[in-house]
Amino acid sequence: MLEVRNLVAGYGKVKVLHALSLHVPKGQLVTLIGSNGAGKSTTLRAVSGMIRPDSGEIMLGGRNIAGMASHDITRLGMAHSPEGRRVFPTLSVSDNVLLGAFPRLTGARSKGDVKADFDRLIDLFPKLKDRKDQLAGTLSGGEQQMLAMARALMLNPEVLLLDEPSMGLAPKLVEEVFATISRLKAAKVTMLLVEQFAAAALDVADFGYVLENGRISSSGPAESLKNDPAVRAAYLGAAH
């Protein structure tokens, strides 16, 4: 579904990613783990067009989207729930969710039943239902994370990119976020998950990549990565 080949990207002259390749098969949950500054968020930003890759190929459903504008990439079915959630603070919760379906509502993507999807998602995140008419800027961090995910799902995406969905959340909310990700996985949503909680990410994922200084240092089925001594020592903590 999503295939990244030899991606080089960064900010101006500073290159963060050096020939990175990864593959996200249809219906699978792939996770990208690594320490702070390894280039996890940069990878997602380059894939969704928020930054322009310097070279390499990004294939989405057989089409090279490298270098396209982010709004065009979104219209092809790539949803990205970005780092820091980035909800629209002066719009209501409902409007935020609705804007996730912008390409569907404006004819750039097949429409389907927007209303039904809206109701389904707002049921999936009950806290959002209670706060539908509130401004998104007044939500707590956890609620904003739920909102960012609901908004991304309104696209009916071919691929969903999730950037640090657990960041800054209380442990109980982190559990809730991962429970939601499991539900999406059960519903066969194709996902690329970037996480600092490597253990939790590998627990829920099918396949994992370890990113080190802008390069993939190891990869494999999530189960085997979890038992890899090097990965355990570096990312899962000695206690595991």
Place this chain on the structure above:
Amino acid sequence: MQNFMQILVSGISVGMIYGVIAFGYQLTFATSKTLNFGQGEALTLGALVGFSTVTFLIALGLPPLAAYILALPIVLAFGLLQGAVVERFGVRQAIKTKSEAGWIMATIALGIIFKNMAENVWGKDPLKFPSPLSEAPLTIGGVNLRPMEIAIVLGALAMMLAVEAFNRRSIYGKAVVATSNDRDAAGLMGINTPLVITFSYALSSLSAALAGVLIAPITLTGANMGAALGLKAFAVAIIGGLSSGLGVVVGGLILGITESLTGFYFDTGYKDVPGLLLLLLVLSFKPAGLFGKSAIKKV
């Protein structure tokens, strides 16, 4: 007292004009954090295109009011186009390269070019815009109200309410608000944010063009009419806050009324002083403007 009321009335109509132009400044600032310093010239061109269209239609035998109403959509469409041109040629490149000041020079330069064009096409002498409404004032409670002054207030409010309704109700309007909130995140929603910015420039010039045809019948119309208005509306945008629709209306009224009062009770030569003093005070004590709100941001 009657004098006072009379002055208040004329202050209000001029204030609403300032408000509409300032509203235009807000539109582009919201989406792109840039301003069109050629707003005054956009107003001039709107008034002059209106002048030519109305004169032409009257020559065809239409009564002035019908000519004016028919000319409005032409003026507004011209405003949209002119604003889009300013954005494409003056602002887009500066935004792309994240230039801090490029757009300032570019929009000023385009303003000067537009003004020169206006001087060449319409001449340097002021023209008399045919008034669509009776110029005989209505007397209400001893206060003389020119019908055009009422039309200015209504037209200005209608314009601002229409934009507000568009932003609140339609999905495209919400996309504009989303772009104002967070351009990158709006792009991730599939919103073509460069196009939204072009649109906001188009709408901004449309506001100025509307202000131009609204004020033209009660003032002299010509290539130089917009410069001072554009500058004062800029002060209004700062006083009211670049993010508050209510702010520009209130700011416009404050400036319009203080100008008229100073001109009458003190000296017309000083009529600009109180408003500009207010501007300096606001900049010192409340830099976000009287109604400016700092964005709600939670990380």
